[in-house]
Amino acid sequence: MNTPRTKLHALPACLFLCLAAAFAGSAQAHGDTVPQAVDTHTLPQLGTQAHSTNPYRTGPANTEAVRIGSSAYNQNCARCHGLEAKSGGIAPDLRKLNADCGDAKSPDKACLADMDQYFLSTVQQGRTRDGRVYMPPFKEIFTQEAIWAIRSYVDTKSPD
Numbered sequence: 001m002n003t004p005r006t007k008l009h010a011l012p013a014c015l016f017l018c019l020a021a022a023f024a025g026s027a028q029a030h031g032d033t034v035p036q037a038v039d040t041h042t043l044p045q046l047g048t049q050a051h052s053t054n055p056y057r058t059g060p061a062n063t064e065a066v067r068i069g070s071s072a073y074n075q076n077c078a079r080c081h082g083l084e085a086k087s088g089g090i091a092p093d094l095r096k097l098n099a100d101c102g103d104a105k106s107p108d109k110a111c112l113a114d115m116d117q118y119f120l121s122t123v124q125q126g127r128t129r130d131g132r133v134y135m136p137p138f139k140e141i142f143t144q145e146a147i148w149a150i151r152s153y154v155d156t157k158s159p160d
């Protein structure tokens, strides 16, 4: 398993665009740039303990997780990570997260679990370096259920 990398190439464009996006988000009281809470009551509830892997990856809850995740992604992540998870270059292309885990149909399970952890913690904490917010933290806005739903949605997208 490779250690998840920081995508340095995303930085130059981001210095301006992401800050602009972040400020626009906090300044507006409407529209899709304000973080949107996600209704996850139709999913199996997970309790307070953080799961180490995506509990909705397989099984009957997957379809509902992808449905909720799709809407949550488009309202909260698409403005930086691109519509349909296809990055326009502002922020990393999330479809590529699993690229090192082998074949999409039978990926390395330990690798996928590491990516799950990386996904959960990145979304909860966001990314701030040297006082610059590259990505806002979502831990006050999203339940664990919401984050795993978004992960389930992104997993349905394969890189070009």
Ligand code: HEC
Pocket (backbone or CB within 6 Å): 004, 005, 006, 007, 008, 010, 011, 014, 018, 021, 022, 073, 076, 077, 078, 079, 080, 081, 090, 091, 092, 093, 094, 097, 118, 119, 122, 123, 127, 134, 135, 136, 138, 150
């Ligand atoms: C304001 C823009 C912005 C928003 C909104 C945003 N992100 Fe990010 N995200 C970034 C940037 C920029 C990076 C890369 C940061 C860095 O270089 O440290 C990043 C990194 C990530 C990473 C690590 C990717 C990698 O390849 O290492 C994940 C996972 C991620 N974001 C998921 C999300 C999800 C899910 C959402 C929505 C809930 C979201 N982000 C919302 C800008 C954003």
